[in-house]
Each structure stands twice: as C-alpha cells, then as structure tokens.
Amino acid sequence: MLFAKKKKKIDGDKHYVSLANIVGETAILYKKEDLVSYDCDGFTIHKSMPKAVVFPKSTEEVAAAVKYCAENKIPFLARGAGTGLSGGAIPLNGEVIISLAKMKQLLSVDFENRQAVVQPGFVNLKLTNSIANKGYYYAPDPSSQYVCTIGGNVAENAGGAHCLKYGVTTNHILGLEVVLSNGEIIEISENGIPDAPGYDLLGLLTGSEGTLGIVTKITVRILKNPEGKQTVLAYFDKAEDGSHAVSDIISAGIVPAALEMMDKTAIEGVEAGTYPVGHPRDIEALLLIEVDGVAAGIDEQIEEILKVCKQRNVREVKVAESEEERGKWWANRKTGFGAMGAISPDYLVQDGVIPRSRLPKVLQNISEISKESGLRIANIFHAGDGNLHPLILFDSRIPGETEKAVKAGTACLKACADVGGSITGEHGVGIEKIEEMRFIFTDEELEAQTKIREVFNPENLLNKGKLFPTPSRCMDVKKVIKEAAAN
Amino acid sequence: MAVTEKELQAKPEPSCASTSLSNYLWDDHPDENKWADCVHCGMCLESCPTYLETGQEQHSPRGRVHLIKSVAEGKLEVNEQFMDPVFQCLDCRACTTACPADVDVGGLIEEARGQVRQAMPLTGWKGTVSNFFLKDLFPHQNRLNMLGGLLKFYQKSGLQNVARKTGAMKVMPEHLVQMEAIMPELKKPVQKRYKDVDVIPAKGEPKARVSMLTGCIMDVMFSDINQATINVLTHNNNEVVLPKNQTCCGALHVHAGDRETGKKLAKQNIEAFKDADKVVVNAAGCGCALKEYPELFRNDLEWKEKAEEFSKKVEDISKYLYDTGYEKPKSPINKKITYHDACHLAHGQGVRHEPRQLLKDIPGVEYVEQPNADTCCGSAGIYNITNPEMAGAVLERKMENVPDDVEMISMGNPGCMLQMAVGVQKYGRREEIVHTVQLLDWAYQEDEKNGIGKSSAQQTIATGKE
Numbered sequence A: 001m002l003f004a005k006k007k008k009k010i011d012g013d014k015h016y017v018s019l020a021n022i023v024g025e026t027a028i029l030y031k032k033e034d035l036v037s038y039d040c041d042g043f044t045i046h047k048s049m050p051k052a053v054v055f056p057k058s059t060e061e062v063a064a065a066v067k068y069c070a071e072n073k074i075p076f077l078a079r080g081a082g083t084g085l086s087g088g089a090i091p092l093n094g095e096v097i098i099s100l101a102k103m104k105q106l107l108s109v110d111f112e113n114r115q116a117v118v119q120p121g122f123v124n125l126k127l128t129n130s131i132a133n134k135g136y137y138y139a140p141d142p143s144s145q146y147v148c149t150i151g152g153n154v155a156e157n158a159g160g161a162h163c164l165k166y167g168v169t170t171n172h173i174l175g176l177e178v179v180l181s182n183g184e185i186i187e188i189s190e191n192g193i194p195d196a197p198g199y200d201l202l203g204l205l206t207g208s209e210g211t212l213g214i215v216t217k218i219t220v221r222i223l224k225n226p227e228g229k230q231t232v233l234a235y236f237d238k239a240e241d242g243s244h245a246v247s248d249i250i251s252a253g254i255v256p257a258a259l260e261m262m263d264k265t266a267i268e269g270v271e272a273g274t275y276p277v278g279h280p281r282d283i284e285a286l287l288l289i290e291v292d293g294v295a296a297g298i299d300e301q302i303e304e305i306l307k308v309c310k311q312r313n314v315r316e317v318k319v320a321e322s323e324e325e326r327g328k329w330w331a332n333r334k335t336g337f338g339a340m341g342a343i344s345p346d347y348l349v350q351d352g353v354i355p356r357s358r359l360p361k362v363l364q365n366i367s368e369i370s371k372e373s374g375l376r377i378a379n380i381f382h383a384g385d386g387n388l389h390p391l392i393l394f395d396s397r398i399p400g401e402t403e404k405a406v407k408a409g410t411a412c413l414k415a416c417a418d419v420g421g422s423i424t425g426e427h428g429v430g431i432e433k434i435e436e437m438r439f440i441f442t443d444e445e446l447e448a449q450t451k452i453r454e455v456f457n458p459e460n461l462l463n464k465g466k467l468f469p470t471p472s473r474c475m476d477v478k479k480v481i482k483e484a485a486a487n
Numbered sequence B: 001m002a003v004t005e006k007e008l009q010a011k012p013e014p015s016c017a018s019t020s021l022s023n024y025l026w027d028d029h030p031d032e033n034k035w036a037d038c039v040h041c042g043m044c045l046e047s048c049p050t051y052l053e054t055g056q057e058q059h060s061p062r063g064r065v066h067l068i069k070s071v072a073e074g075k076l077e078v079n080e081q082f083m084d085p086v087f088q089c090l091d092c093r094a095c096t097t098a099c100p101a102d103v104d105v106g107g108l109i110e111e112a113r114g115q116v117r118q119a120m121p122l123t124g125w126k127g128t129v130s131n132f133f134l135k136d137l138f139p140h141q142n143r144l145n146m147l148g149g150l151l152k153f154y155q156k157s158g159l160q161n162v163a164r165k166t167g168a169m170k171v172m173p174e175h176l177v178q179m180e181a182i183m184p185e186l187k188k189p190v191q192k193r194y195k196d197v198d199v200i201p202a203k204g205e206p207k208a209r210v211s212m213l214t215g216c217i218m219d220v221m222f223s224d225i226n227q228a229t230i231n232v233l234t235h236n237n238n239e240v241v242l243p244k245n246q247t248c249c250g251a252l253h254v255h256a257g258d259r260e261t262g263k264k265l266a267k268q269n270i271e272a273f274k275d276a277d278k279v280v281v282n283a284a285g286c287g288c289a290l291k292e293y294p295e296l297f298r299n300d301l302e303w304k305e306k307a308e309e310f311s312k313k314v315e316d317i318s319k320y321l322y323d324t325g326y327e328k329p330k331s332p333i334n335k336k337i338t339y340h341d342a343c344h345l346a347h348g349q350g351v352r353h354e355p356r357q358l359l360k361d362i363p364g365v366e367y368v369e370q371p372n373a374d375t376c377c378g379s380a381g382i383y384n385i386t387n388p389e390m391a392g393a394v395l396e397r398k399m400e401n402v403p404d405d406v407e408m409i410s411m412g413n414p415g416c417m418l419q420m421a422v423g424v425q426k427y428g429r430r431e432e433i434v435h436t437v438q439l440l441d442w443a444y445q446e447d448e449k450n451g452i453g454k455s456s457a458q459q460t461i462a463t464g465k466e
C-alpha cells in the first residue's frame, strides 16, 4: 500500500480488545477481509468464518488466550500451516483460531542423543535442512513438508513417502508440551525419555487432530543419514502389473524406504504441473521405489527390484543416475496433489488404507466409481503402505458436481473398508470423514472414544465437531451407508 | 495505509459496467481462469516473503488468491481492507515457482490492483506524488535526464557533502536517506552518448544485430551498466541498436495498478522495436514486464497478437550471451563473489543458471553460492519506497544470507542493486554490488590492457549450451 501505515486501533467486540491485550495489537485479525483467508484449510468443500485469529509468540500467550476463551465459553482451535486435507482447522463454530505460525523456532538440537526440540509452527522440511550439514535428518516426510508444521504433523500423525520403512510421526515424537483446554500447561515425557511408565499419553495426543490440547513444544527423534540410497522408476503398461509388483517386492523381503505409485490420470496431472519429468503418457502406472541403508546391501536389493519389475512386464525401468535426477523424480511426486490444479479446477483427495494384496481389486473398484460418477479419479499414493489417495477431480462451479465428488469419495472409502481396510491413513478424519467413522467403528466404540475426549476437553470448546460424529447426524450417515451398500 | 473519507467519497462511477464481474465493477478485472487453477494446497506459503514476515494468510499467495476470488464471488468488496494485502505483495513471483499448479498469482494481483486504483484513485498529496513519478517523470526521458543532470550537479558541486554534514538528511524519511547515501555516481546516458549513431558496430566480424532496451531511470542512474552491456555485446561480435523512440517499460505502472498508462507505454515500445530481431535487456524487472505485455492486452486481440510477437524477441542479457556464445576472458578478477537471483530473472523469466555460468567463466573468480539466493531483497520496483517497513524486514533476511567473507555481490537488476547497496550500508558490511555484465566487461578491459587480442581469444568462444 502506498505510504506509511497508520497504527491499527482495535474496534468492535470487547473480546477483541481482551485478546489483543494478551497477544498484542498487531497479532490479532478480526476484520472480515482478513478472516476470509482462514475460512478453510486444504479441504475446501466446507467453509466457515472464524471469529478472530490470534498469533501468540509463546506458550504463555497460547495458555492465556486459551484460558480467556475457556472462561468466556468461546470455541477455539489451533492452526498450523492450514494444509490439512480433512478440514481439521476449519472454524465450523466460528472459533477463535490460535495460529502457531509465529511460533516457528528450532529451539535446540542434541546430536549426541539424536533429538531436536521445536516450536509447533516450525516447518517440517526446515528441520532436515537445518541438520543436513551434520549428516542428520527428520524422517516423516509428508508431501506437504515444504510448508506444513510439525505441530500439525503431530495433530494429524502425518505420514509420508519414507514412512514405509521408518514409521509415521508418532514413531518420532519423544516429548510434548501441551496447553490443555482450560489453559493449563503440561509436559509429557519432559526430557524426551521414551516409554515412561503409565499410559502412553504421547501416543494418545499424537493423531488426536487438535481435539485434546494445543501442542506448544515438541521433542522429536532425528536420524543419521543412511549410508547409501538408490531410486528406481518403473513404467507399467498395465496398472495390475504395477500393483502386483508392489506386493512382490515386499514379499521378496525388501523393505524399501519408499514405494510410491501413480496412475495414468495422476501422471497427466504431474506432467502438466510445475515439475514435469517426461513420463510417458500412455502407461497405466508408474512406481517410484527407493531403497536406502548400509551401502553394501543396496545393489543387491536394486537387482531384486529390477527382476521383480521385469517379471511383471515392466515397459521401462531405470535407476536414478544422479542426485539431481532423483530430486526431480521426487519433486514431481511430492507436488502431485497441487499439480492436479493444472488439469482440474478442484479436487477432493481421499485417504484410505487397505491390505497391500487387495490393491488390484480396490483400484478396479475405484475405476468403476469413477465411471459411475462421471468424474475423473487420479491415484497417487503410498503403495507400499497400502495407503491410497484417490484424487477426485471436479469443478465446483458446475452445480451438483461437488456433491457428486463427495459421494464418490465416500464410495472409495467404503471400498477400502470393505476389504478390511481403514478410512484414513494420514490425512485424518476432521470434518470430512466424520460420518465414515461408522464404516469402521460401532456406536459403542465411538462413545468410548468420545469419553476420552471429555477428559481433556470437557466443555468441547476445543475444535468441536471434528473427528467423531455427533449422534444427531447418525441418521444421515446410515442413509449414506445404506446407499453405498446398495450400489 | 489509511484511506481518508474524502478518498472514499471520490469513488467514481464504474466506467464500463458491462464487463464487470460481481464486485469487480471495472473493466479488465481479475481473470477467473487464473484462480480456477488454485487448489488451496498451501504449497506456496513458505516461498512468500510477506507471509514469512507476518505469518498471516491474507499476506500469503494462497490468501491473496482467495481474497481476490472472494470479491468476484460477491463476499467482499474492493475496499481499504482488501487493498492492504493486495498492495503488500512484493510482486516477487516466488510463489509462481513454488506453486505446483502454475497459478499466476502475480498476474492476478496486478489485475486486482487495477481494480483498487479505479475504485479508490489516489487523491490529495499521495495522488500528486504518485502521479508525478508514474505519469510525469518515468515516461519522459528528457525530464529524467534533466533530473539526472540536477543529481549530478548535487554530487559534483559539493552540495551532497553539505547536505550530509548539515543534517539536512534528517528531515527525509529514513529509507530515502539510506538511498541517498548509496546513490551511484552518475555518468552520461548511453542514449545521449550514441545520439547520432544508428548501429554501434561489433568489434569483430558481426554475427548478429540486437536492439537494446536502455530503460528510463536505468539510463540516468546506471548508464555505466548500459555502457558495459554495449561493450560486452559488441565485444562478442554483436551490432547494437538503441531505438530512439523506446520508453519506460511500464512495470512500475502495472505494479501500482495503473494499467492504462502501462498499456500506452507497452504500445510505444512494441512500435519502437518493430524492426528488431532481438530485444536485449539488462534489467530483470523491465525484461519481465516486456515479456508479459501479452497479458496486459488479454482483452484486446489486435494488440495481444503484436505483443506476443514482441515478447518472443525479448531476452535477458545473460541468457542472450549464454545462448549465442561469449568469449571467456583471460585476465583474472581475483574476487570472492556471490550471486543474488533477482526475482524477475529467476522466478519471472526462469533465468538462474546462465548468469552463474558467466561468473564462473571469469578466471580468478571464486564463486560462492548463498543460501536462499532467490528470495526477494525487498526492492520490488518502488516497493521499498511505498512499503519501507516490510521492505526493510525482507532486506534484513536477505542480508543474513549473504556469506560473511565475499567481496562482491553480483546480480542482474538495478533495483536490487540499489536495495542491496542499502543493505550493505545499513548493516555495516563491505561487499561491492555489481551487475553481472559489468564484471565481464571489466575482465575484457583487463584483457585489452594486457594485450590479449581478440583474434587469439576467438577460439575460446563458449557456447553455454555445450
């Protein structure tokens, strides 16, 4: 804006003034135009305006803001980078959003004990970048790692391409500082000593989708870089061959660091995006496979992988010749979701998990769902984990298409649940899959879990309406399930 | 930021309501297709200097796209609160590089600014000052030259010393004081020097004829860089033409939301370079603007076509040299040098490798890569004057990344050069700020001094594309 800024004066509601007193006048947003950016996260199908957004700079400020909200019965929730794909950070009830974006420091690194302490707004990839020169890295690598926060990762128990071998976020969290829903600050496993006696509160908090408390400090495990690393790219004419190759590789006793798959539509998207590799457009599937570890064993594993691919009629298979080439393949894969924007105005990404051996069948089902709904579905996913990501492509400007997409998404999840799988691998339930929880849990199981929430969040002011269905919506869901079952 | 009551009342009637889009009431409104590409994934957040600074989404690319879309959806209006995020954008295009879906955030923002400026024209003293720079000064080379003359007088007459000593500077806004302190010594504009020359001859057998954009402020403030560009081009056997009726590229106008003046200037340049095969540019910001002329005329088919043809001819000097071959100098420049990617070169034109290679080809240069070389320095046209606080914060981050022990920082954009020079001065550092072609020119001059003739050097013409 041209010329000097005039100091803002808080006007309106008394709560704005009080919250501004806690976090500072420049650390609160409350005007409509500023709030619009916070009406959704990476899940855009549902939008709702927050009451305000505050940007605390310390645990104490978070605690004070939470306490104020609790005392005044104002609903509130935490937000990291807002890349969540299930709507976890959407202010359904006009919440005050507590943004952790200003708490983004790397507090300490202890190479000897292989741990690092970060603030919740610290960006995932920055951790690896900050310790890479010493030969260390942080393993969980969601594709959104360029921007998503470690706090958000803890809340969603985020996974990533390399979690096949190294495990998801929960396997890398050693300690947490949490602000409870009444403003009290607690430390869990203060010195990062794992497996403390008593209940596994770390495990409970990780993946609780911001409904049990606000994480304000995280102690994570860091790993030494593997000695060697090799990456393979394999193109298959038939999707089925690709799927079988996935199972065969694991059956051969290899645990790749990553084992990713993309189908034809997905390839069309990534090739139209910002990081094209030059994949052929007429193949039905590609696999991106990475093995790492002690240098000696790697060549053997690569041989084995090449063999399996050939047995499964691979059209072309190659090993990355340079770090640069490897980087290109991964950039292409990791920006895959966003790249769908280049071939479709909107997408809805689903996140189901299935036993690996059922991959060919479920991919077949998804293709049928696509035909029935008339919407294109791209698959780009962590095949090694059996963690599917069907991306349903649609145009929200066309009346009725959004509803169709949501329905197709539900049908995809149903297909996963039907083969004994789950409705979320890593993106969480949020508001998106709340009703689908009933695909895998009975009413009693859901109630038992809600009781746990009540211990931490008795007034249900913190991130209300997420993760568990409310009984009133029960009827609608049963209808959906019936419909899905009938189809 | 504040807009006065009076300014709001001065809101004119929409001029062309027939092409309006919901709450965008004016012609040339933001383009729906541009935001349709955005899937709200947030992958652009960490690339954006204003988001990194504020942590607030309305100051992020995703937030800005969402905001611009919300006006079209009728949820918001074009008002003061909308204006702030739209004008805080540095137009640095880092988001374009980061975005997997290739969303043209920069283009959307420029279009939105056009709407803001029509909804709320700057009035009062702000309007006067803005009009003075954008309408009365930059488009008029003779006035700029006159101002250059005055500045030169100021430097030479000792007035500069007097002003600095008497504390006359204290009454100026901080950033202008900093600017004054690093003002380059002014030389004769190349347009004046070559007034009577139609074609500046190549040093050897001519291999191509190129036209050069001399720029508006560039030729006054940085005529030595223009001269260096001419030297390097002719040294590498190019004939150089400086079309006389060329004008300011219009980038600043388009950035400021004055798209109409932008279009006028664009038309004049398209005409001026009608006969050129190649338009070589040494200022990244200008080059990027020229390349984006078609975007300005997206609703004017006739000019769009002309603009497309024109923009294909535009090339940054470093890329032109790299693509057509240049002589590797023999005489060493023994300096430790780092390179700063001008936003409008790296993000705007995708030119990253070429200038680095030029530097590495100069003997003696110890090249050091700096972390985050392609993050904005905060210059962004006249942003450093209009948004000094944000520009200062962005500059501070930039300077933190410059390695401690380098002697020179090289780059391909005069705006960045001024801003980085402010940075060097402000943080008590010692690096020299240079344009990449200047270094090459100096090395060639050394060759000449050392009697290393062109004939022997001819064999070592490097074609960057090896």
Ligand SMILES: Cc1cc2nc3c(=O)[nH]c(=O)nc-3n(C[C@H](O)[C@H](O)[C@H](O)COP(=O)(O)OP(=O)(O)OC[C@H]3O[C@@H](n4cnc5c(N)ncnc54)[C@H](O)[C@@H]3O)c2cc1C
Pocket (backbone or CB within 6 Å): A041, A042, A077, A078, A079, A080, A081, A082, A083, A084, A085, A087, A088, A089, A100, A120, A141, A142, A143, A144, A147, A148, A149, A150, A151, A152, A153, A154, A155, A156, A157, A158, A159, A160, A161, A209, A210, A211, A213, A214, A215, A216, A337, A338, A426, A427, A463, B040, B041, B042, B043
């Ligand atoms: C392009 C793209 C690719 C993705 N790829 C992957 C992937 O490969 N694997 C994967 O697992 N996910 C992936 N995701 C989803 C998303 O990035 C992750 O869920 C990530 O962990 C969210 O982090 P965030 O900082 O954006 O959190 P947000 O979206 O801001 O918040 C997510 C949830 O966490 C809560 N929360 C945030 N911070 C805190 C805190 N400090 N304390 C308590 N609760 C908090 C919020 O209330 C919300 O419920 C992807 C998303 C996108 C857009």
Ligand code: SF4
Pocket (backbone or CB within 6 Å): B047, B048, B049, B050, B051, B059, B060, B061, B064, B088, B089, B090, B091, B092, B093, B094, B095, B096, B105, B106
């Ligand atoms: S152009 Fe630069 S400042 Fe503007 S939104 Fe993009 S990254 Fe941010």
Ligand code: SF4
Pocket (backbone or CB within 6 Å): A338, A341, B037, B038, B039, B040, B041, B042, B043, B044, B045, B061, B062, B065, B098, B099, B100, B101, B102, B103, B105
């Ligand atoms: S501009 Fe690009 S990177 Fe940013 S949210 Fe939109 S699609 Fe994603």
